[in-house]
Amino acid sequence: MHELAQTVLNSDEKVALRQLISTLGTSGKRYLLRNEILQAFGDYCQQTEKPAYFFHVSGLGKLINYTHEIILEEESTWFLVRPWIASQEVWRLGADMESFERMTPQALLNVRDRIVNRFQPQILEIDLEPFYQGSPRIDDARNVGQGLAFLNHYLCSQLETDPEHWLEVLFQVLHRLEYDGLPLLISDRITSGKELVEQVKAALTILNQRSPQETYDKFRFDLQALGLEPGWGNTASRVRETLELFNRLIDNPEPGVVEAFVARIPAIFRVTLISIHGWVGQEGVAGKPETAGQVMYVIEQARNLEKKLREEIKLAGLDLLGIKPHVIILTRLIPNCEGTACDMRLEKLQGSDNAWILRVPFAEHNLQVTQNWISKYEIWPYLDHFALEAEKQLLAEFRGRPNLIIGNYSDGNLVASLLARRLKATQCNIAHALEKPKNLFSNLYWQDLEERYHFSAQFTADLISMNAADFIIASSYQEIVGTPDSIGQYESYKCFTMPSLYHVVDGIDLFNPKFNVVPPGVNENIFFAPSQTGNRDDNCRSQICQTLFTREDPQILGNLKDPKKRPIFAIAPIDAIKNLTRLTECFSKSPELQEHCNLILLTSKLHPDQTTHPEQAEEIAKLHELINHYHLEGKIRWLGLRLSNLDLGETYRAIADYQGIFVHFAHFEPFGRTILEAMISGLPTFATQFGGVSEIIEDKDVFLINPTDLEGTTQKIVQFLETCDRIPEYWQETSQRVIERIQNKFNWDSHCKQLLLIAKIYKFWDFAIPENREARMRYLETLYHLVFKPRAAEILEKHSHIKSE
Known part of the structure; x- marks a missing residue:
């Protein structure tokens, strides 16, 4: 990188670099991210009439295309560059445009603190790198996430x-x-x-x-x-x-x-899956909107793990000895459960022989809090006691120790690390989605966001659990290390600052073989192709069609002028990240889309007063404004309903009966459960290019979309629809391809087989070649007691003042 920079500084391109930095300075921003940098450089090339090659292959073009952050200070310009995936370097360019020197991560963290006026000359530094020294390590970024093969x-x-x-x-x-x-x-x-x-x-x-x-x-x-x-x-x-x-x-x-x-080694018989805050149940529950995907994942994983373990035990000949698998989903008991089973201590998992949901209550503290559902942002004070009580109840239910503990999401992973340490079990972490990369600058401005989100506790919990885990399951490669254009979710924990709290100099070794990409499956008893008519219920089919296209209901907005048009279907929680407002805007501004299609949205809420989250209320209000402003009556139908899984499966098929399409317009999607469901139900699917979706969709040029580019997205969808009109069999051929893609690559049988194999390998690995594990665990315990618990205690203090209305 130094050689490339010197090439620029020793040539005429130095002038262009100076002008670009000057242009960036006029934006009023001192901290610029990749998209802003590339946009500014593109505008500069156009305004200065640079030749076409200059943007990509000039020395300056290469430098800018490697750059992910630029920080502007009076005396210098800082560059965070990624010469290749999972490799970050910090460089400082002097104001004289002569010196370009490599800097330490600590220096970059200090600069970031100065940007928000929270620099401290002495601050706690968290560095996990020494604890991985001497451990076998993957040496090629392309093989990150293939820990099993490496071992x-x-x-x-x-x-x-x-x-x-x-x-x-x-x-x-x-x-x-x-x-x-x-x-x-x-x-x-x-x-x-x-x-x-x-x-x-x-x-x-x-x-x-x-x-x-x-x-x-x-x-x-x-x-x-x-x-x-x-x-x-x-x-x-x-x-x-x-x-x-x-x-x-x-x-x-x-x-x-x-x-x-x-x-073939019989090493795993008892498995605990932990999902704490998710309103975990089977009938009429399936999670709150913020956790529905996680809950469905955990339930399906548990059911299929029990099935796979049963098969393995039988093949090993151990069923003759009366040995059988025992799988428990560990969650919290919620007394005020709104008529669901979430106040039931023990519930058998449907479709299993010996898989259960075990619910453990939080310590009482303030009953106005602990007897109700608690948001994932507020749950942290209760996990310590929960882990102690859960340990007793797990040992009682299993009548022994679990062999494998699987954490889900940040809170479940933290409890998994506490239980695995005490019970000497193998620990697996599954993040689903890490909040830090989802919320831009959330670590830098954590103090401004602390009252609402308590990111200081969550990010500390993430650091502890991901380093404590024996292995980590990711749904996609990008979840770990991103792409050449984007930093991975786990990579974002490599080096970051929490100003005035701590600096993370090295938070996770991305090349450690603990990372494994094992994508989830989909329930093929619920989500299947519309051509499987023998599995479809005619009554359910009729009711769903009425709900989607004609039925009047207080929770349904819009009457379609021509219900027979191809539907564009989208389902998502109504929040800013899922971006349904921009999808509606995209549809609103395209006469071609309106000519070909109706837009059908399925969310859990229809009116702002149905949510207590200000951001959700704002998105709902914005969506109503768009519908009114663009006069979409007769062209859009918005269902603010919660459908059961069976009804949801038939909903996808009903859209496919009309040869519709599924659109996932999120700003960012770590993986996308609804994408799997839509595709296996036969729906051609257009989905965001940002996140792990590109590892699901094969025909990326056609079906990956940029949700910030409305014109480009419209063009892709219209071209597909016009091809379907021109070639009658094209939609059906595409439908069959996406069904086969999911059946072959994303199924629970393969997922569970791989997960159990990984767990066995890591049990062997931990015995055969122990890492510097005990020292690392002691270090993590220190962070838990001296950093995490004080942050959690502040939340508990706030909760103590909550009174009954």
Whole structure:
């Protein structure tokens, strides 16, 4: 980067750089982000009539295209550049335009503090980097998020380097496996790795004389005489395959063999999924608007994990011993539950044999708060006591310790880290969406936002839990490290400031193999293609069509002049990030779209007085204004309804019956549950290019849209619709492609298989090659007690003054 900058400073482009910085200064802003920088540079190139190549391939063009932030000070200009994904460098250009020097992250954090007039010469610095030194590390940014594959290759290389040592390590790992005191795989009769190899060969001799279909109970005692306990398989052929995999792993270790062998190890029987603030239930609940996606994800994940564990236990032959999986969703009990089951301590998960929702109440404190639902921004003071009480109840329900604890969202992940530490369980974190990157400058101006959002507690909790976790599941690669044009959600925690509170010099190692991309699935019993007529309920179909197109209701706005037009369908909470107002504006300003289509919006609210959130009320009011201003009566239908999952599935299919399209117009979308639902229901889907959606949608040139570019978005949609009109089969062909895309790439069976495999690998990894874990955990405990808990205590103090109306 220094060489590139010097090329600019030693050429005529230096003048252009000076003029650009001067132009940026006239904007009145001192802190500029990538979009503003590129826009300003593009305007400068146009105004100064630079040749077309200058924007991209000139020295200055390259420098600007690497730049993600510029901070203007009187004596210098600061550049945050990303030469490649997940790599950030800080450079300072002197006012004399001569010196261009690399600076430390600490220097950048000081500058950011000065920008908001909150600089302190001495401040707490949080640096996790020393605790990852010496740990195996991914060296190519393209492989970030492939921790499982990395560890498989690494373990193979270690087995080849020192096979005798690693045979003993493998023996120790397998010898530790048990279920409630019942030894699995290996008994005490086998005392070393070398002896295990000999006994495996003897077992294979026995099994080669048995019928492949012979069940395990017929030859169980023969294997136990050799020191081989249950868990190798349920039939002679299955046991033989597993033992042969073990032999191959010892003789010729390959990543595929490691994965295949570890997948068969019976190591996980009890799983806890934690989702605390989400109003978790099954009938008439499915989360509040801010958590509906998270709740549906957790319920589907739990149901499918229990199913997958049941399959694995049966294949291992352990069902013959009465062993069965036990999965618990841990959430909070809400006494004032508005007629739902959220005040029920224990609720069985529908469609499962042994999966449950366990609800634990918050400590009483102020009953005006703790007996009601609590927003994700206000929940922090209650998590410490919740974790202690939840530990007791989990141990009672499981009658043992969980093997795997999966946290969801910031609060659930923090509790997962507390429980996993105490229960010595493997910890998995799933963020769903991290608030810091969603809310621009939320860390820089945290003090101004603290009264409403309490970001200081949340961001500290995120740092603690993501570093405490054994592994992290992300739905997309971009969630971790972003794209060349955008910083990833986890990457945003790498280096940031909370002025007057602390500086994070190095918050997370993005190249650590704890990161794994494992996209979620979709419930194919609810969301499926409209052509599956045998699975559709005619009565439900008729009612949904009436609701969408003709029914009059106080919670429905608009009567369609021509209900047979293709519908543009959008479903989202009505907030600024989901951007339904801009979608409506896009439709309002396009006669072509109005000629081809009706716009149908599905939200949970229709009027400003139905929400207590000022931002939501503002968005609802703005949407009403747009409808009136552009005279959209007869062209738009807005449903302020909460639909059940079954009704929602039929809603997507009803839109597909009219050969409609789905549009997701969000400013940013980490992944997009509704996108999966719409696509598997057969709807061609246009979705925001910002976030992880590009990893769902295949035909990016056609279906990825820029929600800030209304004209470009309109053009893409109109071109698609005109092609559908011109080629009758085009819509159907597109519909079939998106259905197959989701079925093949985003299904719960694959998700659960991968998640359990990762958990087993990390259990082995933690034993075989322990990181500097205890020191890191002690460091994180210090942050928890000295930073997080005081921030949470301030929220509790505020809650103590809330009185009944």
